[in-house]
Amino acid sequence: MSQFDSIRPFYDVEANAAIRKIVDDPMLEAMMSFTFPNDTKEHWKDLMVHTHSLRDFQVNFIYPGVQKVIEKSSDGLSTGGFEQLQPNTAYLFISNHRDIILDTSLLNSCLYENSLILTTSAIGDNLIQKPFLHTLSRLNRNFAIKRGLQGRALLESSQLASAYIKKSLLTENRSVWTAQREGRTKDGNDATHRGVLKMLTLSEEGANPFGYFEKIKVVPISISYEYDPTDVLKMPEWLAKSRDEKYIKSENEDFMNLLRGIMGTKKRIHLQVNGLLDKEIQEISKMEISQPDKLSKLAETIDQKIWAGYKLWPSNYIAHDLLYGDNEYVEFYSEEEKSSFEKRMHEKVNMKNDFLVKSFLAMYANPVNNQKAALQTSSPSSLS
Known part of the structure; x- marks a missing residue:
């Protein structure tokens, strides 16, 4: 046994046996139906059971899945x-x-x-x-x-x-x-x-x-x-912290x-x-x-x-201006983008809870402040 057996990935020689263990799992079938919507279950399963390395598994199945996620859930x-x-x-x-x-x-x-x-x-x-x-x-x-x-x-x-x-x-x-x-x-x-x-x-x-x-x-x-x-999904934890309570998942x-x-x-x-x-x-x-x-x-x-x-995206600049009540970064977003962000916030956040509103905005605004601080501090001087 290797000292790393309790934490390591599979070795290539173990890949095929591992794949065969999960090839009929409903969760894998759901993933592959999403990744290859025009393929038959029999075809991708046949390809999978003839896969014998981690790289081939990543390139032929994980990579197309990630590309599909990018296509379906992002711009x-x-x-x-x-x-x-x-x-x-x-x-x-x-x-x-x-x-x-x-x-x-x-x-x-x-x-x-x-x-x-x-x-x-x-x-x-x-x-x-x-x-x-x-x-x-x-x-x-x-x-x-x-x-x-x-x-x-x-x-x-x-x-x-x-x-x-x-x-x-x-x-x-x-x-x-x-x-x-x-x-x-x-x-x-x-x-x-x-x-x-x-x-x-x-x-x-x-x-x-x-x-x-x-x-x-x-x-x-x-x-x-x-x-x-x-x-x-982060809001329950924010609320717990605001009340000095231990957050339990x-x-x-x-x-x-x-x-x-x-x-x-x-x-x-x-x-x-x-x-x-x-x-x-x-x-x-x-x-x-x-x-x-x-x-x-x-x-x-x-x-x-x-x-x-x-x-930094328009969402970051919009949140910063809303959080601080100014128009410092108004040139970096359009009214349409601002309206869309505010609509999203109103749908997700209890607008009567000032703490939640500020926490939501700060989550998007903090990268603006951090980048401003980083650009004001060059690496050589930060190490002096």
């Missing part, structure tokens, strides 16, 4: 910065996190279209409790991050994830995707948690754990949805967020590659500061890159 995907990436090169992609499945699926689709190495991607094990979803995630080259642990169990789990990521990047030449924080951003404030960066260094031996980042290629990714398909909440994220209205989507952090990491590494402070500096740098690369 298109735009990209930038992929020309900065090199073929046959493994990268650690650190991304803001808005959607459970699509963030990494869209990135992998773009990597495939640009003939670049696909990622192995982190996913919380709370999202793959159902046997079908667990099998599907492993076929889609996801590795599990165990949630809800404390103390020694949390440390051991973090060490295992760190070792798996290091092996993927430096031994297998496999790119890795991870979110900048645990869980999706709920308020539009995309911030890198130092704990995520610390986890990445746990497998590095010696007195300079930060040196790990000099051995790998770190690439911040910004993903921007014009409309967040799960915005309304409902039984199927994660699954409902997953489905709404995939099929909910997004309008336009943009995915931006924000370049390698080689120079910035070297500069931080030379600083005579503590290891925790170096991680904090790196987190700040990643934030600056993600904020600067975020594609």
Whole structure:
């Protein structure tokens, strides 16, 4: 047995047996009916049971599914910065996190279209409790991050994830995707948690754990949805926080967020590659500061890159002007776009609850403030 068996994706030699386990599952049949509406069930099943690698499964079934989601639930995907990436090169992609499945699926689709190495991607094990979803995630080259642990169990789990990521990047030449924080951003404030960066260094031996980042290629990714398909689903958690109450998820909440994220209205989507952090990491590494402070500096740098690369949509500018009661960004949207956004808000939000209204607007407006701050602070000065 491998030390990573409890978290790793399937190996290619295991792919076909795994596919045969789920090929008759009603959820898979629903997915394939959506992906290949003009194909017969017999045809795609025959293709699937003759699939023997994760890449073939991703390219022939997951990729067309993602393209169909883009077609049905958005007004298109735009990209930038992929020309900065090199073929046959493994990268650690650190991304803001808005959607459970699509963030990494869209990135992998773009990597495939640009003939670049696909990622192995982190996913919380709370999202793959159902046997079908667990099998599907492993076929889609996801590795599990165990949630809800404390103390020694949390440390051991973090060490295992760190070792798996290091092996993927430096031994297998496999790119890795991870979110900048645990869980999706709920308020539009995309911030890198130092704990995520610390986890990445746990497998590095010696007195300079930060040196790990000099051995790998770190690439911040910004993903921007014009409309967040799960915005309304975040409101119960906002309300709980406003009352200083502990928020407890409902039984199927994660699954409902997953489905709404995939099929909910997004309008336009943009995915931006924000370049390698080689120079910035070297500069931080030379600083005579503590290891925790170096991680904090790196987190700040990643934030600056993600904020600067975020594609601001009319929805962001409209929300900002409505939240602050001015017309600072009126040139960036039309009256028709404003009317459409307000209609959406009135349909989704209890307009009598001032806290919910402000929270909804802030979720869309915060990226405007963050990008303004990022563009006022160049990388060299932010590291001084």
